Amino acid sequence: MDTAMQPDVLVIDDLQKHFGGLEIMRGVDLTIKQGERHALVGPNGAGKSTLFNLISGEHRPSGGRIYLRGQRISGLKPEQISRRGLTRSFQITNVFSRMSAFENIRIGVMARHGIRFNLYRRIKPMRAINDEAHALLQQVRLDHRADNLASDLTYSEQRALEIGMTLATGAEVILLDEPTAGMSRDETAYMVELIRQVTEGKTLMMVEHDMSVVFGLCDRISVLVYGRILATGGPEEIRSNQEVQSAYLGEEEEH
Amino acid sequence: MRYALIAILALLALLIIAPPLLGTGWQYALINALIAALFAAAFNLLVGQGGMLSFGHAAYFGVGAFTVIHLMQSVEYGDIPFPTVLLPLAGAAVSLLCGALAGFFATMRSGVYFALVTLALAELLHSLAPHWDEMFGGEAGLSSMRMPSLGFTFGSTLEVYYLTLSWVVICIGLLYAYTRTPFGRLTLALRDNEQRIRFMGFNAHGTKIVVFAISAMFSGVAGSLMAISNETANYSVFSTQVSALVVLHTFVGGSTIFFGPIVGACVLSLFTFVVSGVTHSWMLYQGIIFVLVMLFAPKGIGGVIQAHIEQRHALPWKRLAAPYALATLAGLMVACATVFVVQSLEIVLSREYAAAVARTGEYAPYTVFAREWQVFHPFTWLFPVLLLVPGLYLLRRAFARIQTLWDKDDDDDNGDIAAAPRELMEGGH
Incomplete structure (x- = not known):
């Protein structure tokens, strides 16, 4: 997709984060366009997860600003950011393990409808909520597992559930943290297809180590090295970038 | 429901x-x-x-x-x-x-x-x-x-x-x-x-x-x-x-x-x-x-009951009856032995009993389970052992049997229920 003409959805401006004396983010500037699939790559310890934590509100930035559709979100709490339309998944599978797959999704749908402190209605007859949860479950191809506990799903099913939960909140901007980590080749291919389908029309930002996934799925790629963006561009641009080659890609290929 | x-x-x-x-x-x-x-x-x-x-x-x-x-x-x-x-x-x-x-x-x-x-x-x-x-x-x-x-x-x-x-x-x-x-x-x-x-x-x-x-x-x-x-x-x-x-x-x-x-x-x-x-x-x-x-x-009495209700159609009740009865009997034996020892000790180690011994110089017989027992008679202490040892043995046998019967009829797609028989082990006290 040509996203160059699209409006900016997420703007990160000179973002800094230090833990004590340790500088993790050393002035990150990054702009994500509406509707693009943007990969964040970089060597271990580059600060990819920290950047996600800063955007999604887990940590407060030490400096700099983050804007979501022009509104400042840096410094807000995770739930406030989520309600403004940005949701993330997690590197480690992070589901409600003792609830059914269906209920995992339904909690997300409740969030989307702003149902938070409802103690006076039964949830069973709430058609809209239940139908929507079923539809989403179908979308992530888990409808046959609806009544199974999340902890009983296979690893890749749990990852698909993760994505379903992220979608359920109705977020327009989705951050996925290594959605194919630990998966077999087949599972990875399946997951890439799934992500491609379900993020249609939404803005996606993902951390990913698997370069074939990155080059196959994403419109633009940013390379994060030691708390700074080394380069941002399309797959071809990044592949041919000398600096990136030496800092990251070459090193990856040696493994 | x-x-x-x-x-x-x-x-x-x-x-x-x-x-x-x-x-x-x-x-x-x-x-x-x-x-x-x-x-x-x-x-x-x-x-x-x-x-x-x-x-x-x-x-x-x-x-x-x-x-x-x-x-x-x-x-x-x-x-x-x-x-x-x-x-x-x-x-x-x-x-x-x-x-x-x-x-x-x-x-x-x-x-x-x-x-x-x-x-x-x-x-x-x-x-x-x-x-x-x-x-x-x-x-x-x-x-x-x-x-x-x-x-x-x-x-x-x-x-x-x-x-x-x-x-x-x-x-x-x-x-x-x-x-x-x-x-x-x-x-x-x-x-x-x-x-x-x-x-x-x-x-x-x-x-x-x-x-x-x-x-x-x-x-x-x-x-x-x-x-x-x-x-x-x-x-x-x-x-x-x-x-x-x-x-x-x-x-x-x-x-x-x-x-x-x-x-x-x-x-x-x-x-x-x-x-x-x-x-x-x-x-x-x-x-x-x-x-x-x-x-x-670990899921408590309620957990045991729930496991039975959930599995009520899958369980071979007729074949379970005998081991369940045996487990109840063996459980009662172990419980009796425990209660006997505790009650005996409660009486014999009480201040009143010590005072009586000091006063009369004799270890008087005491009553548990509506029968008189002599403190230093071997049978008094053999009795709980005779209940406890076979009781524990039968209990183990009964639960081993119950476990095989439960496992046989498990749908193995549910980890929760598969774990239930193990939780039932010796839970019959």
């Missing part, structure tokens, strides 16, 4: 019909069991559903009790007209407020720190109460009288029983309805993964405060009923024992199942009522039950 409804209605009918036929002692025991059941159900909202283990829930139980005692005094002196039947509403309101306030601070932390904050808050009240005469009546506590209302005099234990039963049934019904609401589902999600609900747009702290406050509110109703029944309350309602007892009831019953804690509270309170009348060692027996349940049926 329909069977569950029938079972509940049958139990309810029994609870309505039976008590007039019982003596006041049993009526009083049933009142206490009902109160314990409500307290455990309220506590389990926080622990089992919200995933927050409190060690200081006596605080909200006690606040409910003292609120009602104050209100009863005002009614008694004619200051305020307030119907006796509605007194628990006042206890509920004040406990809700206290729960919201305490919950605001306690839920800032989770796990051990949460437990310690709740413990500290309850201990604060426990140490403050004996020194605050106007509020808590000092060490003696406060007393009042139940006033007649709505045509009931509330003079008899039976009338108090029915008042308690009504409130407990309504409150447990409400607590069950809670689990069916969107917020009830959110509570479970909170237990499973607090971080995730924050990133899905929920205010986790706010959610936890509400869960805490509602749990405190229903605990307050239980405390109110206790105050109405006893017509008195003193600082000991805030004690760690009260907080610990509800933990015990909840976990023996099984905190992962809604009705578990209710079953646990009823079973243990009635057990205490019966056994404490017979022996001083009742707390030891209670402790043994707790340890056995935790070791062999």
Whole structure:
């Protein structure tokens, strides 16, 4: 997709984060366009997860600003950011393990409808909520597992559930943290297809180590090295970038 | 589901019909069991559903009790007209407020720190109460009288029983309805993964405060009923024992199942009522039950019952009958041996017995199980061994058999149920 003409959805401006004396983010500037699939790559310890934590509100930035559709979100709490339309998944599978797959999704749908402190209605007859949860479950191809506990799903099913939960909140901007980590080749291919389908029309930002996934799925790629963006561009641009080659890609290929 | 409804209605009918036929002692025991059941159900909202283990829930139980005692005094002196039947509403309101306030601070932390904050808050009240005469009546506590209302005099234990039963049934019904609401589902999600609900747009702290406050509110109703029944309350309602007892009831019953804690509270309170009348060692027996349940049926009595209900169609009941009967028999043998040893030691090591020995210079025979035993006769000590060793052996055999029968008919797609037979191991005590 040509996203160059699209409006900016997420703007990160000179973002800094230090833990004590340790500088993790050393002035990150990054702009994500509406509707693009943007990969964040970089060597271990580059600060990819920290950047996600800063955007999604887990940590407060030490400096700099983050804007979501022009509104400042840096410094807000995770739930406030989520309600403004940005949701993330997690590197480690992070589901409600003792609830059914269906209920995992339904909690997300409740969030989307702003149902938070409802103690006076039964949830069973709430058609809209239940139908929507079923539809989403179908979308992530888990409808046959609806009544199974999340902890009983296979690893890749749990990852698909993760994505379903992220979608359920109705977020327009989705951050996925290594959605194919630990998966077999087949599972990875399946997951890439799934992500491609379900993020249609939404803005996606993902951390990913698997370069074939990155080059196959994403419109633009940013390379994060030691708390700074080394380069941002399309797959071809990044592949041919000398600096990136030496800092990251070459090193990856040696493994 | 329909069977569950029938079972509940049958139990309810029994609870309505039976008590007039019982003596006041049993009526009083049933009142206490009902109160314990409500307290455990309220506590389990926080622990089992919200995933927050409190060690200081006596605080909200006690606040409910003292609120009602104050209100009863005002009614008694004619200051305020307030119907006796509605007194628990006042206890509920004040406990809700206290729960919201305490919950605001306690839920800032989770796990051990949460437990310690709740413990500290309850201990604060426990140490403050004996020194605050106007509020808590000092060490003696406060007393009042139940006033007649709505045509009931509330003079008899039976009338108090029915008042308690009504409130407990309504409150447990409400607590069950809670689990069916969107917020009830959110509570479970909170237990499973607090971080995730924050990133899905929920205010986790706010959610936890509400869960805490509602749990405190229903605990307050239980405390109110206790105050109405006893017509008195003193600082000991805030004690760690009260907080610990509800933990015990909840976990023996099984905190992962809604009705578990209710079953646990009823079973243990009635057990205490019966056994404490017979022996001083009742707390030891209670402790043994707790340890056995935790070791062999970690999901509690309720968990064992639930596993059976879920598997009722898959289980080969006819083939299970024999090993179940054997397990019961063997369990009784082991229990008899244990009780014999405990009771013998209780008598022989008592101060009275030592005094008798010093006075007469003889070790007199003592009575257990309606028979006389000589302290130094070999058979006295051989008897429990003869029960215990074959008992344990048969128990192992019976449970090995039960386990194979359970495993054979398991659908292996459900890890929960596959684990059930192991939990049943030697759970028949």
